[in-house]
Amino acid sequence: MTALPDDRTLTEHGLATTGQGRILLIACGALAREILALIRLNGWQHMTLTCLPAKYHLTPEKIVDAVREAVDKHRKSYDRIFVVYADCGTGGLLQAECDRLGVEMIAGPHCYSFFEGNDAFAAHGDEITAFYLTDFLVKQFDAFVWKPMGLDKHPELRDMIFGNYTKLVYQAQTEDAALEAKARTCAERLGLEYEYRFTGYGDLATSLSALKT
Structure with missing residues (x-):
C-alpha cells in the first residue's frame, strides 16, 4: 500500500x-x-x-x-x-x-490498540515482547521495518534488535491469504513466532x- x-x-x-x-x-x-x-x-x-x-x-x-x-x-x-x-x-x-x-x-x-479495539487490546495484558504488524506494515515491511533498522545491510543486527521479542502479531484489517503468507515470512525473517489476529477496523x-x- x-x-x-x-x-x-x-x-x-x-x-x-x-x-x-x-x-x-x-x-x-x-x-x-x-x-x-x-x-x-x-x-x-x-x-x-x-x-x-x-x-x-x-x-x-x-x-x-x-x-x-x-x-x-x-x-x-x-x-x-x-x-x-x-x-x-x-x-x-x-x-x-x-x-x-x-x-x-x-x-x-x-494504532495497534485501536485496530484491535482498545478494550480488547488491553485484555491481552502486557505484551511487551510482541512486535505488531498491520496490513500497511506487512505490505511495506521492507520500507518501514527492514531497511530503516539497517537489516538490509547488516542482517546480523536482527538478534540484537529483536532479541527480546518473542512473537510477531499480524493484526489483519482484511482477510487476504497473500498478506497472511507475507506476514508469516516477515516473522520468519525476524526469527519470531507468528500469531494472526483478524481485527478488522476496530x-x-x-x-x-x-x-x-
Missing part, C-alpha cells in the same frame, strides 16, 4: 465535493487506505481526508507540529476537525496539543461512525 501524498483529499478521489466536506480527518498516511475504504463502505460524504506522511511512524517527534500546522491550515474551511492519530509515541503531547487546539483525536496508545470504524456534523 502506498500512502497518499500530503494534503491529498477525498475530493480528489471523487468522494466529496465542495460544500460536502464538513468534517476534516487529519490522519497518518499509513491509515489512508483503511479510512478511504470505510468512507466508501458507509457513504460518509460529509468527511474529507488529508494525510500526513506515513514515515512519521518512524519519527513521532514530528507528529505534533505537523498536526498543529494542518489544523491551522484547514480550520476555517471545515465545521469540525478530527485527528486520526492515537498517541503514537508522542508521550501525551499530541493529546495535549489537540486539547489546546480544541480538536478531537482517536483514543488509544497507538475502534477506527466506531470512532469515525460516531462523528456527526
Whole structure:
C-alpha cells in the first residue's frame, strides 16, 4: 500500500465535493487506505481526508507540529476537525496539543490498540515482547521495518534488535491469504513466532461512525 501524498483529499478521489466536506480527518498516511475504504463502505460524504506522511511512524517527534500546522491550515474551511492519530509515541503531547487546539483525536496508545479495539487490546495484558504488524506494515515491511533498522545491510543486527521479542502479531484489517503468507515470512525473517489476529477496523470504524456534523 502506498500512502497518499500530503494534503491529498477525498475530493480528489471523487468522494466529496465542495460544500460536502464538513468534517476534516487529519490522519497518518499509513491509515489512508483503511479510512478511504470505510468512507466508501458507509457513504460518509460529509468527511474529507488529508494525510500526513506515513514515515512519521518512524519519527513521532514530528507528529505534533505537523498536526498543529494542518489544523491551522484547514480550520476555517471545515465545521469540525478530527485527528486520526492515537498517541503514537508522542508521550501525551499530541493529546495535549489537540486539547489546546480544541480538536478531537482517536483514543488509544497507538494504532495497534485501536485496530484491535482498545478494550480488547488491553485484555491481552502486557505484551511487551510482541512486535505488531498491520496490513500497511506487512505490505511495506521492507520500507518501514527492514531497511530503516539497517537489516538490509547488516542482517546480523536482527538478534540484537529483536532479541527480546518473542512473537510477531499480524493484526489483519482484511482477510487476504497473500498478506497472511507475507506476514508469516516477515516473522520468519525476524526469527519470531507468528500469531494472526483478524481485527478488522476496530475502534477506527466506531470512532469515525460516531462523528456527526
